[in-house]
Every structure is written in structure tokens, then in C-alpha cells.
Amino acid sequence: MNEFLVKLFIFSTIFIGLCYGVDYLIEKGIKTSSYREISKWSEVIEGGIDADILIVGSSRALVHFDPRIIENNTGFTCYNLGLDGSKYESQKKVLNLYLEHNKEPKIVIWSLDLGSFQSIEGVYRYEQFLPFWDEKMVKSILKLNKNQDQDYLNIPIAKYSNNPYLKYRGLLKKVGVNFSEPNLYKGYRESNFRWDNNFEKFSQENAEGISEIVSEPLFGDFQDLCLILKARDIDIHWVVAPYYQEALKLIVNSDEIIQKYRDVSNRIDVEFQDYTSNPLSYETGNFYNGSHLNSRGVKKFMEVYFNHSFKICVF
Amino acid sequence: MQNAFLLLSSYVFYGWWDWRFLGLIIASSAVDYWCGIKMGTVTPSGPVTSTIGTSHLDDRRGLIHHGTPLDKISPDGRNELPITSTTGEVSPSGQVSPSNRKLYLSISLVFNLGLLAFFKYFNFFIDSAADLIETLGFQAHISTLNLILPVGISFYTFQTLSYSIDVYRGNLKPTQDPIAFFTFVAFFPQLVAGPIERASNLLPQFFRKREFQYQQGSDGMKLILWGLFKKMVIADNCALVVNPIFANYQTASGLELIMGAILFAFQIYGDFSGYSDIAIGVAKLFGFELMTNFRTPYFSRDIAEFWRRWHISLSTWFRDYVYIPLGGSRVSKAKAIRNIFIVFLVSGFWHGANWTFVFWGAIHAALFIPIFLVGKNRAHLHEGEQLIPSLKEVFQIILTFSLVCVAWVFFRSDTVGEAWGYLNGMVSNSLLPENYLWFGYDLRIALILFLILEWIGRYESNWMVRLQHKWFRYPAYVFTAFLIVFWGVFTEAKEFIYFQF
Numbered sequence: 001m002n003e004f005l006v007k008l009f010i011f012s013t014i015f016i017g018l019c020y021g022v023d024y025l026i027e028k029g030i031k032t033s034s035y036r037e038i039s040k041w042s043e044v045i046e047g048g049i050d051a052d053i054l055i056v057g058s059s060r061a062l063v064h065f066d067p068r069i070i071e072n073n074t075g076f077t078c079y080n081l082g083l084d085g086s087k088y089e090s091q092k093k094v095l096n097l098y099l100e101h102n103k104e105p106k107i108v109i110w111s112l113d114l115g116s117f118q119s120i121e122g123v124y125r126y127e128q129f130l131p132f133w134d135e136k137m138v139k140s141i142l143k144l145n146k147n148q149d150q151d152y153l154n155i156p157i158a159k160y161s162n163n164p165y166l167k168y169r170g171l172l173k174k175v176g177v178n179f180s181e182p183n184l185y186k187g188y189r190e191s192n193f194r195w196d197n198n199f200e201k202f203s204q205e206n207a208e209g210i211s212e213i214v215s216e217p218l219f220g221d222f223q224d225l226c227l228i229l230k231a232r233d234i235d236i237h238w239v240v241a242p243y244y245q246e247a248l249k250l251i252v253n254s255d256e257i258i259q260k261y262r263d264v265s266n267r268i269d270v271e272f273q274d275y276t277s278n279p280l281s282y283e284t285g286n287f288y289n290g291s292h293l294n295s296r297g298v299k300k301f302m303e304v305y306f307n308h309s310f311k312i313c314v315f
Numbered sequence: 316m317q318n319a320f321l322l323l324s325s326y327v328f329y330g331w332w333d334w335r336f337l338g339l340i341i342a343s344s345a346v347d348y349w350c351g352i353k354m355g356t357v358t359p360s361g362p363v364t365s366t367i368g369t370s371h372l373d374d375r376r377g378l379i380h381h382g383t384p385l386d387k388i389s390p391d392g393r394n395e396l397p398i399t400s401t402t403g404e405v406s407p408s409g410q411v412s413p414s415n416r417k418l419y420l421s422i423s424l425v426f427n428l429g430l431l432a433f434f435k436y437f438n439f440f441i442d443s444a445a446d447l448i449e450t451l452g453f454q455a456h457i458s459t460l461n462l463i464l465p466v467g468i469s470f471y472t473f474q475t476l477s478y479s480i481d482v483y484r485g486n487l488k489p490t491q492d493p494i495a496f497f498t499f500v501a502f503f504p505q506l507v508a509g510p511i512e513r514a515s516n517l518l519p520q521f522f523r524k525r526e527f528q529y530q531q532g533s534d535g536m537k538l539i540l541w542g543l544f545k546k547m548v549i550a551d552n553c554a555l556v557v558n559p560i561f562a563n564y565q566t567a568s569g570l571e572l573i574m575g576a577i578l579f580a581f582q583i584y585g586d587f588s589g590y591s592d593i594a595i596g597v598a599k600l601f602g603f604e605l606m607t608n609f610r611t612p613y614f615s616r617d618i619a620e621f622w623r624r625w626h627i628s629l630s631t632w633f634r635d636y637v638y639i640p641l642g643g644s645r646v647s648k649a650k651a652i653r654n655i656f657i658v659f660l661v662s663g664f665w666h667g668a669n670w671t672f673v674f675w676g677a678i679h680a681a682l683f684i685p686i687f688l689v690g691k692n693r694a695h696l697h698e699g700e701q702l703i704p705s706l707k708e709v710f711q712i713i714l715t716f717s718l719v720c721v722a723w724v725f726f727r728s729d730t731v732g733e734a735w736g737y738l739n740g741m742v743s744n745s746l747l748p749e750n751y752l753w754f755g756y757d758l759r760i761a762l763i764l765f766l767i768l769e770w771i772g773r774y775e776s777n778w779m780v781r782l783q784h785k786w787f788r789y790p791a792y793v794f795t796a797f798l799i800v801f802w803g804v805f806t807e808a809k810e811f812i813y814f815q816f
Contacts, residue, residue, distance in 0.1 A: 001527045008536070011789070015796045022801070152805035161805040164757050 023156035026167050027131045029174030034181040035166065036128035037062070037084065043187070044081070045132055047101035051079035055187070056095050057111030059084040063292055064111060064241045066302055067186040073306035076106070080187035085124025088116050088218050090144055092225060097137040107235040110226075113291075114240075114257050117218040121146045127163040131170075192295050193288035199247060202290065209252040214260060223268055230270070237271040242281035242301060247290025278304060318494045318521050321601070325503040329467070332507075336465040343427060344500040347475040348493055350423040351482045354416045355489030416483055423479035427472040434464055439668030467507035469665060473632055475500050478514035480636055487514055495521040504597040508590050510608040510628035517605070525602030535599030537779040540795055542592030547803035549765055550585030552758045553578040555804065561727055564737045572741045576720045579727050581762060584613060587626070592777070611773040613719070616711035618682040619692035621719060629665070633658045648688070655687060656680045671725045671734060678722040702771075757802050 031042045043049060053076045055065040062082025070078040083094050095108075122145045123129070132138045133153055142150060153159040160166045169179060182189055226236045238261060248254055258274055265272035278301075280286050286297030293301055330337045432440075448454075478499075481487040490496045499518045505511075560567050560575030567575070591608035598605045612624035622630050634643075641654040656677070663676020686692045704712070721738065728734035772778030779795075782788040 001529075001532075004527070004529050004532050007533075011792060011796075015793050018793065018797055019800055022797075149807065155800065155805065157800045158803065158805040161803065164755060164802075167801065 019156040022171070023159075025174045026157065026160065026170030028170070029172070030131050030166055030170035033169055033173050033179070034183050035169055035179075036125050037082075037184065037187070037189075038128050038131065040081075040184055040187045041097075041129060041132055041138075044098050045101055045135060045138075049079050049098075049102040050077060051102070051186075052076035052106045053078040054095075054098065054105035054108050055080040055082060055111060056091055056108055057082050058086045058091070058113055058116070060113055060241050060291060061109075061111035062187070062189050063191045064298055064301060065109065066188050066190070066298055068188075069299065069302040070306060073302070078186060079105075080184075082111065082187065082189075087118055087120050088222055089119070090123050090141060091116075092222075093137065093141045093144070097135070097141070100137055104232065104234060106233075107237065108229060109237045109239055112238050112240050112261060114243075114251055114254055115212040117214045117222065118212065119215045119218060122148070127160065127166055130159050130162075130166070133159060190295050190298075191288055191292065194294065195284040196288055199244065199290040203246065203250060206250055209250050211253050212251055212257060214257055219260075219264070223264060226270055227268060230268075235271075237273070238265055239272075239305070240274045240276055242275045242278050242286070242293060242297070244284065244287045244290045245277075245282050248276055248281070250290075273305065275301065275304070280304070317525060318492075318498045321503075322494055322498040322501060325498065325501040325506060328503040329501060329506060332466050339430060339465055339468070340471060340501055341497070343430060343472060343475055344497045346426045347423050347479050347500070348490075348496045350419040350479050351487075351489035351496075352491070353419040354479070354482050420479055420483040423476065427476050427479075431468060431472050434468055436668045470509045470511055471500055471506060473511045473629075473665075474514075477511070477632060477636065478518070481514055487518075490518060492522070502598070502603070504594040504601075504603075505605055508587070508594070509626075510591055510594065510606050511632055512605060512628065513632075517603070520603050527602065531599045531602065531604075534780070535596040537792070538592045538596030538599065538777060540596075540792060540799075541777045541779060542589040542594075542596060543799050543803075544795055545585040545589030545592065545765075547589075547799050547805075548585075548761050550582045550589060551804035552761065552802065553582035553585065556758070557582055557727070561737070564733065564740055567740065568745055569741050569743070572737060576724050576737075576741070580613065580716070580720045580723050581765075583723065583726070584609070585765075611769050613716050614712055614770065614773055615715050616695050616708060617686055617691065617715055618679060618718065619686050620695040621715055622679070622683070623696075629662065633662050637661060644687075651687070652684055655684055659683065666726070669729075670731050671728050674731055674734065675722050675725040678725065682718055682722075761798075761802050 030038060033039065053067075053070060053074065055061050055067075055078065059082060062080060062084055065078075065080050065082070067078035067080055070076070081094055081098055083090060086094070091110075123141060126142055126145055129138045129141055130153065133142075142148075142153070152161065157167065160170075173179070229236055240258065240261065243251075243254075251257075254276065258276060262272055262274070275281070280293075280297060280300045283297075286293055286300060288294045326337055326340075329340060478487065478496075482489050495518065498521055499512075499514065502512075502517065557575050557579045560571050561579070564572060564575070588609035595605045595608070606628055608626060608628050610624040610627070612621050615621035615624055638654055638658045641657060642650055643654060644651045646654070659676040659680035660673055661676070663672040663674070663679075666672040666675070683692065686694075724737050725731065725734040728737060768778040772781055775781055779788075779791065782791055
């Protein structure tokens with residue numbers, strides 16, 4: 001029995017040591033990767049971002065607000081905190097993560113979507129947070145995956161089980177192999193894509209239109225958050241970036257939602273800009289799909305926003 | 316004391332899933348324990364005296380296997396050897412009368428099969444009856460019950476039935492030790508998905524004091540490790556590919572459908588044999604030896620060999636308690652074919668209340684019968700030891716595996732119609748569309764490694780026991796464990812497939 005236990009102990013020690021060692025290498029490697037928005041979370045958690053303007057929102061924030069243009073136009077420093085596939089709940093948590101580690105911004109531009117306040121379960125591409133699993137706020141973000149048993153995330157290496165390629169990327173990155181991944185600039189992802197024609201298929205499948213839901217508790221929480229930020233002398237701007245017009249028409253209650261945003265922004269006194277009917281939203285050349293501008297569209301949008309509306313608001 | 320602790324642990328283990336069903340397993344054990352005693356032997360004055368095969372046991376414990384050879388069992392299942400002692404109702408000659416023995420066997424059969432029929436097949440029969448009535452042009456307003464299938468019921472009822480039948484046949488002397496018997500039925504490592512143990516193998520092990528043996532514990536750990544690899548690396552990764560293919564078989568390409576069927580074969584093998592390995596390994600840690608349940612079945616050279624290597628505990632159960640009592644092969648060809656069909660159909664039906672399982676069994680019967688008719692069903696009884704198979708063997712293995720994969724499509728599909736649709740799609744859908752689903756390098760490498768290691772260990776309990784030198788052995792164990800963590804699926808709890816049976 002003793003011999004068995006001794007050998008079992010030696011085996012377990014070597015095995016656990018190996019697992020933690022490899023996990024360490026993966027983590028170190030993957031944190032320098034631009035896979036999804038991992039490099040952004042590395043920067044955010046590392047701290048020291050001194051941004052005057054902070055962009056918050058979903059993928060429509062991530063790909064629509066280019067800090068280079070913003071910085072050139074305003075003279076302010078800027079950081080884009082957009083999280084692909086996110087809704088308000090995870091955006092708020094990501095903002096908290098940012099504020100925990102970095103200096104408070106002067107201005108928060110919150111990029112609103114028509115579906116921002118829909119309650120959904122889960123964080124899209126949550127594996128991008130896994131290298132930061134030790135962070136309390138990251139745990140809180142991943143808690144949004146309500147149906148996920150998260151115990152396994154404490155097991156070294158196994159936590160990457162959702163996306164096996166992270167393991168290989170991490171290890172290869174650690175030994176100096178680089179991947180062709182889109183680099184983020186201050187959290188912004190440039191999208192040099194052409195119109196992908198997926199919209200036509202989508203519109204055929206949803207010919208009767210779709211209705212977006214605004215969860216009142218979530219929208220109420222958002223208003224409270226904005227008031228708290230305002231109380232900390234942070235200027236809040238709500239912006240609805242352009243949608244391709246035909247895509248917008250498919251959302252049967254878009255006018256109602258925009259009006260709701262406008263009314264509430266007036267009531268709590270935050271800036272609100274709506275670009276859903278801007279002329280650039282009529283041209284597919286400015287988009288790569290129904291709800292995302294490509295880099296050409298972004299340049300036009302930034303020009304409109306920062307040369308006109310934003311200046312009027314801030315300066 | 317050891318048995319009492321094991322019994323308590325086993326009930327806690329089972330009750331963890333749903334404590335309400337503990338009553339079923341206790342009732343099943345109690346009925347068979349009682350029937351066993353009633354069918355067994357005592358002297359007219361009452362106390363048990365054991366004779367054959369029990370010299371190393373005390374009288375209170377009773378038992379043991381008489382070692383009756385199969386040719387001494389008559390087609391009706393009765394042991395043709397003389398019964399030497401009796402328990403319970405005693406005839407003037409000191410024996411329980413045959414009619415009473417039959418009565419108690421019937422009680423055991425009715426109770427256990429009744430439990431199975433109610434929990435597992437009630438809704439199926441109701442639905443099938445309703446379908447039949449509607450096919451005949453009548454309106455059927457029959458409602459089904461919202462029943463939960465108790466985990467492991469198919470396994471423990473068969474295990475406890477084997478005890479009753481063996482006692483009835485006179486192959487076993489009934490045990491007088493309720494703790495040992497109840498532990499035998501509820502023994503946690505193999506309670507929920509087998510191996511379906513015979514009382515003659517497992518029950519005696521509860522009567523000796525068990526002490527930890529290094530070699531047994533070490534072998535157990537190796538089996539657990541390899542079982543985990545099979546389950547978490549092979550089966551669960553295959554499931555990630557297989558599930559979407561079967562869910563969308565109408566739109567899948569021919570290649571995807573073929574791949575889905577092949578990967579399901581690996582999924583179910585990894586899943587079930589992995590569980591069996593873990594169960595056998597855990598039992599070894601407690602000092603028990605369970606029967607081998609799988610012996611690299613996908614290296615079989617014909618269907619008959621496949622069935623000697625796949626789910627051995629179930630196929631031998633059906634052989635001993637259904638096929639041989641029906642007359643086995645020692646009857647006319649027509650009756651033998653009937654017997655084969657019955658065994659395969661019942662075996663299929665055992666897996667679940669669905670026509671897909673019946674079809675699965677029927678396909679295997681249809682594949683087995685031609686081999687039986689030409690007298691080749693025992694062609695590969697003796698295994699070679701050669702590392703490199705001949706071309707002929709490779710061809711036979713691939714052919715057998717392909718046929719097994721076709722049958723698995725029925726096993727995996729929700730309805731017979733879906734299975735036909737799936738098989739039809741394999742040959743009629745475009746073979747390689749523009750966007751096809753393929754599976755990752757992880758799984759490809761893991762499968763190749765798995766096949767190589769299975770081939771190396773095909774005549775042993777697993778490949779690890781072949782590693783002799785410690786400089787190979789220990790790194791191999793650590794590396795296997797590491798691969799489980801590196802390649803295993805942890806994202807969602809994946810139950811063992813056979814838990815549903």
C-alpha cells in the first residue's frame with residue numbers, strides 16, 4: 001500500500017507540475033496574441049492606459065470608432081473598449097474591469113445598438129478572457145455564461161478546452177511563431193472588408209422583419225450607471241452608429257427604440273447622437289454587412305461625427 | 316464490515332442521482348434474495364448446510380458456483396446435475412418441489428422484468444399500440460406517463476436476474492448473507508453501466524477479506540487512466556463532431572455523413588469501453604476483479620468475432636440465459652436461425668424502447684446468420700499474436716468495421732426514418748460540397764494514436780501492461796494523463812451514453 005501511495009504521489013506531482021508548467025507557457029504566449037481581443041484585455045489588465053475618451057459597446061463600437069482619427073480630430077487620447085458580440089451586461093462589466101486598472105476617462109462614448117439592452121445568456125467568444133481567469137472581474141464577466149459549469153476553468157490547460165487552438169497559439173507564440181492576426185490599435189479593430197452579401201440571405205430569411213427587445217431593468221441599470229459616471233465628472237455620450245438602411249428596415253421597432261433612447265437621454269441629460277439615417281448608411285460600399293461599417297465607412301462616419309456633432313457637444 | 320461500508324457507499328452513490336430510486340434497487344435486491352433462498356436448499360430441519368464448492372466458506376454465507384458446464388444445462392435452463400441441498404419450502408425428500416422453484420423464479424422474473432417493462436418500455440408499448448390502432452383507421456386516445464428511467468436499471472436487473480436463474484438451475488447455492496447480496500447488486504463501480512456481472516464471479520468476492528494488492532491496484536490505475544483517455548479524449552471529442560452531423564443530416568454532404576457514422580463508432584466505443592475500464596479499474600482498487608467487457612472489437616475480422624469482443628458481459632448474458640435455453644445451435648438450422656434472430660432483437664431492444672435499436676439488432680442478426688450458415692462463426696476463436704496483420708486481415712477488419720458503422724447509424728438515430736435518410740444521404744448527397752465540416756487535427760492525431768495503442772494492446776487488458784521497462788512505463792503514464800488534460804473535453808458535462816440504458 002505504501003509503495004503504491006508513494007508512486008501515486010510521485011506520478012501526481014510530476015503530472016500536476018507538467019500541467020501547470022505548460023499552462024504557464026500557454027498563458028504567457030497567448031496574452032501577446034491578437035486573437036480576438038486578447039491583446040486588449042492584456043493592456044487593460046496591465047493598467048496604465050491614460051485615455052481621455054473611452055469607447056464602450058459591442059462589435060459596432062469595436063470596428064466603428066478609430067482612436068487614430070479620434071485623437072487626430074480632438075487632440076484627446078482615446079481607447080476602444082468594444083467587445084464583439086456583447087450586450088449591455090457584459091459591456092458594463094468590461095467597463096468596470098477597465099476602471100479597476102486604469103485612469104478614469106474624461107468622456108465615455110457609449111455606442112448603442114438597437115439590441116443593446118436585450119438580456120442574453122453567455123459571453124460571445126468567452127475564451128478570450130480565459131488567460132485572465134485569475135482576475136476577479138473576469139470571473140464576474142464569465143459568470144454571465146449562466147449555463148456553463150465553470151469548475152473546469154480552474155484546471156490548468158483544460159480551461160482552454162472550448163477552443164483548442166488557443167493552446168497551440170499560446171505555445172507557438174511563446175517559442176516565437178507569429179500568426180497573421182488583425183492587430184488592434186488601442187483596442188480598435190480595422191475591418192477592410194467588402195460587402196459580403198450575407199445580408200441578402202438574412203433579409204430573405206427574415207422577410208417579415210425582426211423586433212428588438214429593450215429590457216427595462218437593463219436599460220434602467222444603464223441609466224443609473226450613466227448617472228454614477230456623470231457624478232464622477234465623466235461626460236457621457238450615447239451614439240447609435242449607422243446601420244445599412246435596408247437592414248434597419250428589417251428591425252420593425254427601430255424608430256420606437258431610437259425615440260426611447262432620445263427621450264431618456266434628454267431626461268437624464270446625456271448627449272445622444274443618432275446616425276441611423278445619415279446618408280452614408282444608404283451605400284453598401286460603406287459596409288461589410290448590415291450592421292458594420294468597413295474602414296471606408298468608418299472614415300466617413302468619424303469625419304461626420306468628430307467634425308460636426310462631437311465638436312458641438314464637447315467644445 | 317467491508318461489505319457494509321461498500322453497500323452504504325454504493326447506495327449514497329446511487330442516491331446522489333435520485334434518492335427516490337434507491338427503493339427500486341433495494342426492492343429488486345430483496346425480491347431476488349428472498350426468491351434465491353426459497354429456491355435454494357436446506358435440510359428439512361432448517362439450517363443451511365452447504366456442500367458443493369463452499370468448503371472455504373462458512374454456512375451463514377452460503378453459496379457458491381457449482382461450475383456447471385454448459386452441456387449439463389438442459390434447453391429449458393435446468394441444471395441436470397443433482398441438487399444437493401435445499402432452502403425454504405421443503406419437499407418430503409428434502410428438496411423444494413420443481414413447481415415451487417418455478418414459482419419463485421417466476422416471481423423474480425416478473426418482478427425484475429416488470430420493473431424494466433414499466434420504467435423503460437411502458438410508453439413505447441403505449442405509443443406503438445396507438446400507432447397501430449390509428450394505422451387500422453381508429454382513433455386512439457391513449458396517454459403516456461411521464462416516467463424517468465432509473466439509471467442503471469437495465470444493468471442491475473439483469474445482474475440480479477442472473478443470480479435467480481443460476482440458483483434455479485442449481486448452478487449456484489443461494490447466499491444467506493443479505494449484506495453481501497445487496498452489495499453485489501448495488502456495487503457502485505459497475506452499478507450504472509456494467510459490466511453486468513454474474514453472481515458466480517462477483518458474489519464470492521464479497522465473502523473474503525479484501526486486502527490491498529500492489530499489482531492489482533497498479534493495474535486498476537492503468538485501466539482508469541486509459542478509460543479516462545477513451546472517454547474524455549476520444550468519445551467526447553468525437554461527440555462534438557457527430558452530434559451536429561446527426562442533427563443536420565438532411566443538409567450534410569455524403570462525406571460528412573460517412574465521417575459522422577465512423578466517428579460515432581469511435582464515440583460509442585470510447586464512451587462505453589472507457590466506462591468499463593474505469594469501472595473495472597475502480598473495482599480493482601477495492602480488491603475486486605470484474606469481467607472484461609471489451610476486447611478491441613473494431614479489430615474483429617467478422618461479425619461473429621465482433622460479438623465476442625463487444626459488450627461481452629451482455630452478449631454472454633444473452634447467450635447463457637436466452638440463446639442456450641432456446642436450444643442454441645444444437646437444434647435444426649431453422650430453429651437456430653430463429654434463436655439468433657431472437658437474441659439479437661432482444662439485445663437491441665434491451666438498449667432502449669425504440670424501433671431503431673430493434674433494427675440495429677436485426678442488422679447484426681442479418682450479418683451474423685450467413686456466417687453461421689457457412690459454419691464460419693467460430694473462425695477466429697484463436698487470435699494470432701502477429702504485430703503486422705496480413706492484407707486479408709486488414710480487408711476483413713475494414714469490411715467488418717464498415718458494416719458495424721452502418722448498423723450504428725440506426726443505433727444513433729432518433730427514428731428509423733431518420734436512419735434511412737442518413738444512410739440514403741451517404742450515397743446520394745454531394746460527396747464534398749464547398750463548405751464541409753471536417754474535424755480538428757487534435758482528434759485526428761488522437762484517433763491515430765488511439766488505434767495504434769489499441770492494436771498494440773489488443774490481446775491484453777490494455778497497452779500499458781505491455782510496457783515493461785520503467786523508463787518507458789512511467790513517462791507513458793504521465794503523458795497519457797497529460798493528453799487527457801490537453802485534448803480532453805471539459806466544456807460541458809458529457810454523460811456516458813450507456814447511462815441512458
